[in-house]
Amino acid sequence: MAKIQTIGILTSGGDAPGMNAAIRAVTRAGICNGFKVKGIFRGYDGLINDEVQPFTTENVSGIIRDGGTILRTARSKEFMTPEGREKAFQTIKKEEIDALVVIGGNGSLTGARDFAREYDLCCIGLPGTIDNDLYGTDSTIGYDTTLNTIVECVDRIRDTAQSHERIFFVEVMGRDAGFLAQNSAIASGAEAAIIPEDSTDVDQLAQFMERGIRKSKRSCIVIVSESPKCGALYYADRVRKEFPGYDVRVSILGHLQRGGRPSAHDRILASRTGVGAVQAIMQGQRNIMVGIRNNEIVYVPLSEAIRSDKPFDRGLITVLDELSI
Amino acid sequence: MAKIQTIGILTSGGDAPGMNAAIRAVTRAGICNGFKVKGIFRGYDGLINDEVQPFTTENVSGIIRDGGTILRTARSKEFMTPEGREKAFQTIKKEEIDALVVIGGNGSLTGARDFAREYDLCCIGLPGTIDNDLYGTDSTIGYDTTLNTIVECVDRIRDTAQSHERIFFVEVMGRDAGFLAQNSAIASGAEAAIIPEDSTDVDQLAQFMERGIRKSKRSCIVIVSESPKCGALYYADRVRKEFPGYDVRVSILGHLQRGGRPSAHDRILASRTGVGAVQAIMQGQRNIMVGIRNNEIVYVPLSEAIRSDKPFDRGLITVLDELSI
Amino acid sequence: MAKIQTIGILTSGGDAPGMNAAIRAVTRAGICNGFKVKGIFRGYDGLINDEVQPFTTENVSGIIRDGGTILRTARSKEFMTPEGREKAFQTIKKEEIDALVVIGGNGSLTGARDFAREYDLCCIGLPGTIDNDLYGTDSTIGYDTTLNTIVECVDRIRDTAQSHERIFFVEVMGRDAGFLAQNSAIASGAEAAIIPEDSTDVDQLAQFMERGIRKSKRSCIVIVSESPKCGALYYADRVRKEFPGYDVRVSILGHLQRGGRPSAHDRILASRTGVGAVQAIMQGQRNIMVGIRNNEIVYVPLSEAIRSDKPFDRGLITVLDELSI
Amino acid sequence: MAKIQTIGILTSGGDAPGMNAAIRAVTRAGICNGFKVKGIFRGYDGLINDEVQPFTTENVSGIIRDGGTILRTARSKEFMTPEGREKAFQTIKKEEIDALVVIGGNGSLTGARDFAREYDLCCIGLPGTIDNDLYGTDSTIGYDTTLNTIVECVDRIRDTAQSHERIFFVEVMGRDAGFLAQNSAIASGAEAAIIPEDSTDVDQLAQFMERGIRKSKRSCIVIVSESPKCGALYYADRVRKEFPGYDVRVSILGHLQRGGRPSAHDRILASRTGVGAVQAIMQGQRNIMVGIRNNEIVYVPLSEAIRSDKPFDRGLITVLDELSI
The missing domain is CATH 3.40.50.460 (Phosphofructokinase domain)
Known part of the structure; x- marks a missing residue:
């Protein structure tokens, strides 16, 4: 596996407050650690259609307190098909994206896992969903x-x-x-x-x-x-x-x-897991979701994170x- | 007309934030100026059924910031009938209420006007409705x-x-x-x-x-x-x-x-018009609504306040x- | 006086919530009515130093709910001197600004009045101050x-x-x-x-x-x-x-x-007076402040608006x- | 040890948002499980001076969303002396309080530990402090x-x-x-x-x-x-x-x-640990603090909870x- 130089970020599925804080954290921690960062618009659809833009720290200035997602989001039907994922991978190659950070919920991370399996790509998930239904993290961004x-x-x-x-x-x-x-x-x-x-x-x-x-x-x-x-x-x-x-x-x-301004908790969760995503990439982690358990950063295999049986207390x-x- | 000694307060119709601030203002200004004050529960229904309680300044302590109404409220069908109003007037006599302050919207103030006409009673209205559809006041409590x-x-x-x-x-x-x-x-x-x-x-x-x-x-x-x-x-x-x-x-x-905590504006409007209601009673005013126009307290005849044609700019x-x- | 084609906008003095809503309103109403609009940064200092930028509707997109001012603000000492105002006027001429909209409080509108007197310029003030101490308007933007x-x-x-x-x-x-x-x-x-x-x-x-x-x-x-x-x-x-x-x-x-997101009241006040400023320019008004009294737009001469004796009730x-x- | 029949509750030290939610939870869970509940006013001073009142579910109705503490609070100097604690224990006996629930921070729980040691009393602590400096719980009520x-x-x-x-x-x-x-x-x-x-x-x-x-x-x-x-x-x-x-x-x-209305997180933390305190009493636990770690109720010995070295990440x-x- 070649050295990772460029990180792509996208948000997918229903928007959740704190997604912007997560985008900011991945972008800044990425740049701070020597990576190039690219923003992918409109979720997996934007990956399929090559809606990609280089990001600097200025692109994410001031967004920590904003609800929604500056990258916009969508539930992509095309990405559920092999043809869609094939097109998406063409963009990955064309844009020279070496690692893909996906911020989203259950469906979006399932897509990331399948994509990573098919194309030998480094996919890192961040738990971005108001539903709190991802396994392995105490809470999800937005909840x-x-x-x-x-x-x-x-x-x-x-x-x-x-x-x-x-x-x-x-x-x-x-x-x-x-x-x-x-x-x-x-x-x-x-x-x-x-x-x-x-x-x-x-x-x-x-x-x-x-x-x-x-x-x-x-x-x-x-x-x-x-x-x-x-x-x-x-x-x-x-x-x-x-x-x-x-x-x-x-x-x-x-x-x-x-919608709405994210709470302190969600901004911190998004900031910490965003920085954690970049650290995971630097450590050679692949196809994991970054979460927080017991106040510490954890890496959860994507397949485990999307298990349907998050226990209800x-x-x-x-x-x-x-x-x- | 005998000297007014006791003021009764009720809230009627849909609840509006700031009604509690108005109840507090009427109670305190009333007591401050030597009146007895009685709270009437559940709107006109409570007047019909004699749900009345003497109020001290402590009854209204701390309520300025609470939404809803501690007096509860209702849309009374019985009060729309002459029999209902007859019963209500029995309570007025029994409780020795000399002036009735009604906090509510169009329907409630219409009831107050009709009641005042039939029984030669001093009725003072306060504009308590989120709809802002009362004539003669720049805005209504709750809007x-x-x-x-x-x-x-x-x-x-x-x-x-x-x-x-x-x-x-x-x-x-x-x-x-x-x-x-x-x-x-x-x-x-x-x-x-x-x-x-x-x-x-x-x-x-x-x-x-x-x-x-x-x-x-x-x-x-x-x-x-x-x-x-x-x-x-x-x-x-x-x-x-x-x-x-x-x-x-x-x-x-x-x-x-x-619902919700009333805004600064509504708390001030309620406080000022509540004090204004007591001043109106002391000045011998009857059957008027207290409002604020151009930042000054005004007294609007009830019949004018409930006109249906509040102009839309x-x-x-x-x-x-x-x-x- | 030549036809007014270009409107310049600046914010001056202490920032107030709703200034952005006012900038947005002047910009959009200006463009909607056929004017060019230019944003001047850092108050009168920016006018002196020619920090000016053409504004489209996109420049003001989404700012209605943001506190502070995207044009930034300052208390300019240089503008208090004849030399400073002379330089400012050079920028006015260079940028071909025909009407200047100043959003600010007492000091800022005093500066606008003096500037308008010295250089025969169309200056329109908007009451932008949390202090509510401007004469002729029921309240000021931010209060x-x-x-x-x-x-x-x-x-x-x-x-x-x-x-x-x-x-x-x-x-x-x-x-x-x-x-x-x-x-x-x-x-x-x-x-x-x-x-x-x-x-x-x-x-x-x-x-x-x-x-x-x-x-x-x-x-x-x-x-x-x-x-x-x-x-x-x-x-x-x-x-x-x-x-x-x-x-x-x-x-x-x-x-x-x-700071903070402006209240509904301040956003409406800023929007209405901002549209009112453009209408004033179209009507040939000069050197007035746009305010709202008794729920209606009013034009108040700058000299009257800055009178020090706004009555306290x-x-x-x-x-x-x-x-x- | 005789069977526990009556639970006393007090809040002590600096007030924290969520203390009322905790008082409500202990009161309701206590009554629900067959205990008598007594509220002690003004912290340990109220215990010394016998400011105690029986509590029903109605005493805590509607307080879940209120900041501050209806039991009031104080930093008691007298309780730091053996004489003060002796007087406090007289109240415990007189009021027939079998278990004491103390809601407070480091100093307050240190007092509880010392009191429990001296008088063989069942003391249960709840982590009520905005400082988050108690050991053994992921966060404290109010933080x-x-x-x-x-x-x-x-x-x-x-x-x-x-x-x-x-x-x-x-x-x-x-x-x-x-x-x-x-x-x-x-x-x-x-x-x-x-x-x-x-x-x-x-x-x-x-x-x-x-x-x-x-x-x-x-x-x-x-x-x-x-x-x-x-x-x-x-x-x-x-x-x-x-x-x-x-x-x-x-x-x-x-x-x-x-001050201020407690966040959802603090209301839930207070509610869960409050119910947990009553369960701890029923299980015969003594001199522990109830906390939440990794989303589960934990019992931490008071001496451990007040350790000064809560690790900073x-x-x-x-x-x-x-x-x-």
């Missing part, structure tokens, strides 16, 4: 910011719920992982969370209602992970049917959960149950 | 906070819109008044606003799209006033039909617009048009 | 944001003051004008404000202390306008001397009051007094 | 919120620093521990941090200046841990002396760093150095 955004929104909804004495079902992101729903429920003092890792039946709903309306509480808030069939609207309807007489409302937080369910009495 | 909340949300959505290069239709409150939509569009740098005061046809939609996708801009955000028929979903569907090929998304901000449409190029 | 920032800070300090049962003197900006101190005191529920418009003697201090320590309140917060001699440190020392036994602390908010002192009981 | 508050403040100061092209020394809390300074420097994109764990000489200062003024950057921000002798004022003076010509400013953030210095180029 903490989104958690705070949700909690701020629920704080606001609580004001109205109490003033009007209403039941609210609040739908948050996390189709396949209940981290956001469960933890935002704990943090906002919600009465319950409905998450994909746990089933919720009519008896439990009755119990949630009861918690909320007991004399000392004036309202009830249930956080629900988004779901094509069983989202907040579904549960609100069931409650209206099974327990008529309540004033039940739904709030779907939607896209505003993705069921103790969190107990915490919420005991605190909702 | 500024909600405007800031919307702008924060749109700032977040902008991050995602730019990163993914998407068209967003963002629905905000204000069914009958476009103040929130038009002004949040100006403040967030949105490409357009769709408001009840102005019609929007297919040609304009085309123009909005064009503004957004022109080379120097990577996304397009249109703010839409909520509407039973023609909300954000309606316009998103039309754009998908008429201009296929765009990635169009909808975000309905919903209930989170009502069409210059704001020009401002948005010129700044969206 | 509302700073007020909110101060109130947020005092909300935080209140948590500590109550938890530890302490007296806090919080020093805020506004050396010559008590708007920030008086209004932030009302909005944060502080016990008192010490402002340049009003004298504060030892008896009043005793009264402030008493308010705070009365049984129903656990702490006391006094907001103090900054002052070379009689700032927060001075009053804290006096209290320590005259009323020993209290746990007295000082917090000087300092520079963090200037003493009713605000009563409001704070009655609400601090 | 994350304060970090975010500092970063928000530095974001604001950055706006002014760039607009005026100034050098800023920003002083933050953390007299004995550089966690806040170092991590807020990374998160805010500051040019350097001066921390107690590392010495800073004149050559380094020169290097910091150089970083900031290099062409691509318009300002320089250095974060300094507070220090009786070598705080921000000291370094600003040195720079003024050694490198004349710079516009150097100082901002001392001070007390506002302690020097890799963070490298991260800041590489990202400040």
Whole structure:
């Protein structure tokens, strides 16, 4: 393997707050350590279509505090095909990119792993997703910011719920992982969370209602992970049917959960793993994701990072149950 | 008319940030000037059902910064009937309330006016609504906070819109008044606003799209006033039909617009008009709303305050048009 | 007078949140109406040293939500001399600037007035200062944001003051004008404000202390306008001397009051007055400041805007007094 | 040892955001598991003076989102004496408190350890301090919120620093521990941090200046841990002396760093460790601090938690150095 001289960076999949901080960290640590750095726009699509630009430290000046991604992002269908990846590799060769840093979630890192396997390329992943569903890192870039955004929104909804004495079902992101729903429920003092890792039946709903309306509480808030069939609207309807007489409302937080200035935690996580990515390249690491566990930088093989079974701590369910009495 | 000794306070209709600051101001200024103060819970319903409690300065300690209303609120159907108002007046007599301060929006102040007419009562209104649709005051308690909340949300959505290069239709409150939509569009740098005061046809939609996708801009955000028929979903569907090929998304901000810590502006407005309400009572004013115009306290007859034709400054449409190029 | 074709923009004096929104508005409205626009960097110094750059709509893209000023700013000593202004005018001629828009406070607009008098130039001022001390406009660009920032800070300090049962003197900006101190005191529920418009003697201090320590309140917060001699440190020392036994602390908010994302109010004010500046130029107005009074755009002669006697509403002192009981 | 029936809770030392969430969690989990709960006011002083009150779930309703501590707090000198602790133990006996939960930092937990040793009492500590200087837990309650508050403040100061092209020394809390300074420097994109764990000489200062003024950057921000002798004022003076010509400013953030609504992270940490404290009591644990390591609840002996040598990750210095180029 020839010496690595040029690092390419791209962001892929849903945008997450802190992606810019990660781009900045890889760029600056790369340049600081003697590499050339190139920014690849619009995710894997930009790799396929050669949307590549040399980056200096000035390209990333001031972006540490901005949400979104200056490299833009996309969910590339073409890159899922062998033909797409073939085109992408042509760009890699043409642009003389020796190592590719991919900032993204599960799907994006799966793409990186497959690409690295097919073309003997050095791919380094950074965990950039609000869903926190990557294995081997305590948290992912964007998760903490989104958690705070949700909690701020629920704080606001609580004001109205109490003033009007209403039941609210609040739908948050996390189709396949209940981290956001469960933890935002704990943090906002919600009465319950409905998450994909746990089933919720009519008896439990009755119990949630009861918690909320007991004399000392004036309202009830249930956080629900988004779901094509069983989202907040579904549960609100069931409650209206099974327990008529309540004033039940739904709030779907939607896209505003993705944006915003990254929290201190996410900026630090992005900065540390970004520097870690460059160090990994210098150490000859390949096809790993850089994460932080127990406050230390770790290198996790991409195949392990994307394992679908990131464990959900069921103790969190107990915490919420005991605190909702 | 006998000397006024006891002031009753209630909040009615949709909750608005700053209502607590207003309750605090009326209570403290009342007590400071020698009145007894009583809090009435759950709006007019609480007046009908005698949910009344004497208030000291301690009841309102620390609430200036809290959203919602410690007096809770409701939209009372019973108070719309003569029988309901008759019961309410029984409470007024029983509790020896000489002056009633009502903090609420158009419907609530209409109720106050009717009640005052029927029972020869001193009713003072405070403009408590996020909609800003009361006549005779430069702004209403809650409007500024909600405007800031919307702008924060749109700032977040902008991050995602730019990163993914998407068209967003963002629905905000204000069914009958476009103040929130038009002004949040100006403040967030949105490409357009769709408001009840102005019609929007297919040609304009085309123009909005064009503004957004022109080379120097990577996304397009249109703010839409909520509407039973023609909300954000309606316009998103039309754009998908008429201009296929765009990635169009909808975000309905919903209930989170009502809550949250009131802005400095709303706390000051609530404090000043709350003190103004007590001064009005001392001056023998009756059946007026206390507002602020041109930075000065004004007394507006309730019948005038609830006029439906608060003028909308069409210059704001020009401002948005010129700044969206 | 020849037809105006090119508009120059500069920001001057202390930076204020919303200056960028104003730069954006003048630039876009200018271009929209057929003018060329040039940005002048570093205030009047940049005019003297010809730091000028043509602006397109792209130069101001995305800046509406950013604090500070992309044009940078300075307090120019050289511009106070006839020689400095002579050099500045050379740049005006060289760059073919026909109208100069100055965004700044009292000193900056005084400079604009003098410059316009000496060189028969069209100067338009925008009220850009956190101090709110310009005559003829209800508020100035930056004032509302700073007020909110101060109130947020005092909300935080209140948590500590109550938890530890302490007296806090919080020093805020506004050396010559008590708007920030008086209004932030009302909005944060502080016990008192010490402002340049009003004298504060030892008896009043005793009264402030008493308010705070009365049984129903656990702490006391006094907001103090900054002052070379009689700032927060001075009053804290006096209290320590005259009323020993209290746990007295000082917090000087300092520079963090200037920055931050502008509030919705300031973005709208900047956008509307920025568009108003271009309209003023088109109407042949000269040497005026664009402000907003009673929710309408007004043109105020520069000489009037910089009058030193912007009236302070003493009713605000009563409001704070009655609400601090 | 008799069966534990009653749990007493107190907060001690400097207040930290999330203390209320911890009080709520211990109270609710305690009651949920069959214990009586008593709140002790004003820290150890309240224990000495028997300021104790039975707590129900209602006492802690709605406080999860409030900064400060409803139990108030103090730094007790009397408790440092054997006589003071003797009096405190009399209250413990009189109030029939079987287990004492102390929420506080290093000094407070040292007091708890000594008290437990002398009187054979079950003491459980919760890590409540913004300084993050307790051993055995990944972070302490309040640290994350304060970090975010500092970063928000530095974001604001950055706006002014760039607009005026100034050098800023920003002083933050953390007299004995550089966690806040170092991590807020990374998160805010500051040019350097001066921390107690590392010495800073004149050559380094020169290097910091150089970083900031290099062409691509318009300002320089250095974060300094507070220090009786070598705080921000000291370094600003040195720079003024050694490198004349710079516009150097100082901002001392001070007390506002302690307050404010706790972040999601701190609310969750407080909730989980609060529930963990009750579980520890049920398991017969004594004289331990409940922390979270690697996302799991851990019990750390009090003597270990207060060890003075919580390791500082020097890799963070490298991260800041590489990202400040």
